[in-house]
Every structure is written in C-alpha cells, then in structure tokens.
Amino acid sequence: MRSASIALALTFIIIASSLNLSFAQEDQSAQYQYSEGTIRRFEIITLVSLPFTSIHSYLIVRLVEMARQGEVSPDLSNGDWHAIQACAVGMALLVGVWDWLHTRSIDRNEPRIPNLKPPKEKGSEGTELSAIRIKF
DSSP: OHHHHHHHHHHHHHHHHHHSOOHHHHHHGGGSOOOOOHHHHHHHHHHHHHHHHHHHHHHHHHHHHHHHHTOSSOOOOHHHHHHHHHHHHHHHHHHHHHHHHHHTTSOTTSOSSTTOOOOOOTTSSSOOOOOOOOOO
16 A cells, blocks of 8 residues: 555656756746746646645544544554545645636736736825724
C-alpha cells in the first residue's frame, strides 16, 4: 500500500512539473505582459489547497476512528495514514477542478475594476472629504 501512495504522489508531481513552463521560457517571456494559463491556474489552486485538504482529511479520519474505537485519542494505523493522504490529494484535485469549471470562461487578464480612475494629485481640482462614523 505504501508503494501505491508513493506512486500516486510521484505521478502527481510529474504531471504538475510537465505542465509547468521551463525557466528559460519564463525568462524569454519576461518582456511580455504576464498571462496565466488555465493549466497553470489549476496547478496553483490545487497545490495551494493541498495543506488545507490535508488538515481536513486528517480530522475526518480521526473523527471516524474516534467513533469506531470509542476513544478520544485513537491510534491511527498505516492504512489510516494512507487514507488521509489519498483523501487530501483527492480533495485538492476536486478543488482544482471546481475552480477550473467556474473560471474557464472568464478572461483572467481583464482588469478586475475596468473603469478605475487614477487618484487625483493633491494640487488638483476637487475637494477631498473623509469622515469616520463610529457607533458604539
């Protein structure tokens, strides 16, 4: 079972690294405006969510073992740790796929606030008014 989890982790790392651009290509493209590809965003979202999904899968497996063993501090077997790892990777992939499904038709290079006007200089026309209202 341990070799299966190692193979799964290595497969995930190989896929993620093969989809990534090489450093030489990034140096050549430094003169162009940055644009984030769909696969790159999927990779970032999936890898960033992995620590959070690891914590959640640990808590889920621990709660199941607490209910099964009837103890507050249950002993986790090797199979439980493998289940935690598999659930963490599976949930991270689901987070990445969910993000891809909801952002695949959005232009990520478009500014978030399209009609943003730069702030006026202090010597320019207009009156600045700022007020803070605090209610207790």
